[in-house]
Amino acid sequence: MGQQDFIAVDWGTTNRRAYRIRAGAVIDSVQDxxxxxxxxxxxxxQEVARLREALGDAPMLLAGMVGSNRGWxxxxxxxxxxxxxxxxxxxxxxxxxxxxxxxxRHVAEGRGDxxxxxxxxxxxxxxxxxxxxxxxLCQPGTHCKWAWMRDGAIARFVTxxxxxxxxxxxxxxxxxxxxxxxxxxxxxxxxxVRDGAxxxxxxxxxxxxxASLLGLRAQADAAAxxxxxxxxxxxxxxxxxxxxxxxxxxALGALYACAIEQLGGRAERIDSHAAxxxxxxRLWENLT
Amino acid sequence: MGQQDFIAVDWGTTNRRAYRIRAGAVIDSVQDxxxxxxxxxxxxxQEVARLREALGDAPMLLAGMVGSNRGWxxxxxxxxxxxxxxxxxxxxxxxxxxxxxxxxRHVAEGRGDxxxxxxxxxxxxxxxxxxxxxxxLCQPGTHCKWAWMRDGAIARFVTxxxxxxxxxxxxxxxxxxxxxxxxxxxxxxxxxVRDGAxxxxxxxxxxxxxASLLGLRAQADAAAxxxxxxxxxxxxxxxxxxxxxxxxxxALGALYACAIEQLGGRAERIDSHAAxxxxxxRLWENLT
Numbered sequence: 301m302g303q304q305d306f307i308a309v310d311w312g313t314t315n316r317r318a319y320r321i322r323a324g325a326v327i328d329s330v331q332d333x334x335x336x337x338x339x340x341x342x343x344x345x346q347e348v349a350r351l352r353e354a355l356g357d358a359p360m361l362l363a364g365m366v367g368s369n370r371g372w373x374x375x376x377x378x379x380x381x382x383x384x385x386x387x388x389x390x391x392x393x394x395x396x397x398x399x400x401x402x403x404x405r406h407v408a409e410g411r412g413d414x415x416x417x418x419x420x421x422x423x424x425x426x427x428x429x430x431x432x433x434x435x436x437l438c439q440p441g442t443h444c445k446w447a448w449m450r451d452g453a454i455a456r457f458v459t460x461x462x463x464x465x466x467x468x469x470x471x472x473x474x475x476x477x478x479x480x481x482x483x484x485x486x487x488x489x490x491x492x493v494r495d496g497a498x499x500x501x502x503x504x505x506x507x508x509x510x511a512s513l514l515g516l517r518a519q520a521d522a523a524a525x526x527x528x529x530x531x532x533x534x535x536x537x538x539x540x541x542x543x544x545x546x547x548x549x550x551a552l553g554a555l556y557a558c559a560i561e562q563l564g565g566r567a568e569r570i571d572s573h574a575a576x577x578x579x580x581x582r583l584w585e586n587l588t
Numbered sequence: 589m590g591q592q593d594f595i596a597v598d599w600g601t602t603n604r605r606a607y608r609i610r611a612g613a614v615i616d617s618v619q620d621x622x623x624x625x626x627x628x629x630x631x632x633x634q635e636v637a638r639l640r641e642a643l644g645d646a647p648m649l650l651a652g653m654v655g656s657n658r659g660w661x662x663x664x665x666x667x668x669x670x671x672x673x674x675x676x677x678x679x680x681x682x683x684x685x686x687x688x689x690x691x692x693r694h695v696a697e698g699r700g701d702x703x704x705x706x707x708x709x710x711x712x713x714x715x716x717x718x719x720x721x722x723x724x725l726c727q728p729g730t731h732c733k734w735a736w737m738r739d740g741a742i743a744r745f746v747t748x749x750x751x752x753x754x755x756x757x758x759x760x761x762x763x764x765x766x767x768x769x770x771x772x773x774x775x776x777x778x779x780x781v782r783d784g785a786x787x788x789x790x791x792x793x794x795x796x797x798x799a800s801l802l803g804l805r806a807q808a809d810a811a812a813x814x815x816x817x818x819x820x821x822x823x824x825x826x827x828x829x830x831x832x833x834x835x836x837x838x839a840l841g842a843l844y845a846c847a848i849e850q851l852g853g854r855a856e857r858i859d860s861h862a863a864x865x866x867x868x869x870r871l872w873e874n875l876t
Binding site for chain 2: 405407410411412413414443444458459460461462464465468469471472473474475495499500501502503505506507510511513514516530533534537538
């Protein structure tokens with residue numbers, strides 16, 4: 301059971317990471333920019349062959365946007381509450397020896413949300429004991445996921461466009477001209493978190509330029525302040541006063557941890573890489 | 589007193605409107621795209637001469653971004669509470685026969701905001717009796733101004749980047765692909781207002797694409813929904829349950845009026861053109 305090597309691929313829109321896994325441990329891996337959008341129509345079989353050249357022949361489990369209607373084959377979504385067993389049962393096989401993991405959808409009160417790829421980390425974190433079976437998990441990023449786990453299942457979740465909004469503002473907004481400084485979890489970030497939690501984001505964002513004009517904030521602090529505003533708004537809406545288990549890279553994890561604690565919650569960091577490997581391994585074991 | 593003709597110019601970043609005014613009435617006007625950014629350094633005297641060729645020789649009052657550090661001459665800001673008398677007293681004269689009206693700044697609790705041009709409409713609306721001396725006025729647009737008037741003065745104000753955010757999202761965000769439909773004050777707009785008022789804007793915005801993917805909302809409704817989200821968030825943060833006096837063009841005024849009334853307030857429309865002429869006339873009378 302599960303002792304055969306397999307290859308797990310976290311295949312996103314713009315990036316791809318593939319791991320050769322033996323008995324729950326990574327024995328080899330590759331990472332590149334061949335995300336789903338970089339693969340031409342009909343090109344996935346060849347990409348699979350190339351990954352096997354790099355990592356050795358083995359059956360493959362694919363997670364992420366590769367299973368969307370913009371990827372190789374639409375693997376659909378399983379509904380909440382979602383478990384690893386349901387994901388295993390709903391996998392699709394675009395070719396012999398390759399399975400694609402479905403995403404998860406949550407619909408309540410007429411509102412809907414979807415994830416594709418994050419579910420492996422979330423459920424893997426629980427199955428590996430990195431977070432308890434009833435917990436709030438957060439995956440910061442371009443699209444920040446907040447997932448409420450109950451009895452080890454993804455009970456509900458919501459996504460905020462926090463990272464995408466920061467990038468949009470810096471690149472295209474009038475206040476983007478001000479956002480040239482470094483983003484660090486210091487005073488300007490904390491001021492942003494405080495203002496972001498007030499729930500008047502559109503006005504707080506406009507205020508960035510007057511603050512420079514009127515000498516109320518150094519322009520070098522504008523980017524950190526805006527980051528604080530967005531992360532503060534995100535955390536105020538979702539984090540609550542309990543523990544948030546963070547699955548994030550160190551820099552973004554530090555910002556979210558600061559915001560969560562400033563707003564009265566507690567942050568605990570989880571190794572998101574370990575969570576993905578644990579989730580993929582459990583999914584593989586369910587199959588074999 | 590004030591019986592001599594004068595020319596009032598609302599000279600913004602990208603547009604310009606000039607009016608020849610006699611005894612409080614417009615007798616001629618021109619409008620073009622020669623905003624401040626279209627005038628080369630050192631070119632303002634020539635532009636003034638051209639406006640006088642079009643409208644006849646007369647002293648000129650200039651309002652708007654022409655008085656900023658990116659315009660002809662920085663006319664500074666008068667602090668809140670701001671009155672027409674203070675604006676008159678603080679005008680600057682870049683050349684004989686031309687005065688530039690300063691802007692207004694508001695600073696409280698470490699936060700600051702500025703306006704430049706809007707103050708003439710706001711104070712003009714009160715001086716012409718279009719709104720009472722204690723009132724909340726709103727000027728929707730790229731940067732939506734909310735101004736609380738007390739005893740006829742601008743007591744405090746706040747600006748939200750509502751219109752700029754809508755344009756940013758439509759042009760540059762991932763959800764922009766969905767935002768192809770018309771924006772009308774119908775059901776999708778109302779749904780957006782309701783969700784925007786919940787105070788979870790970053791998640792509500794992300795939800796636009798899942799709503800299409802999961803068949804919860806027609807894609808044709810996405811733009812109206814996003815407009816509702818942003819205007820709903822703006823109005824929920826600022827409008828309150830009383831009367832809001834709206835200075836807006838008909839289309840945007842209709843959207844704001846819907847949102848304000850949906851959220852339990854009352855909207856009254858004011859003719860923003862008449863308000864500007866009244867404000868400029870009163871400023872001119874103060875000078876002469």
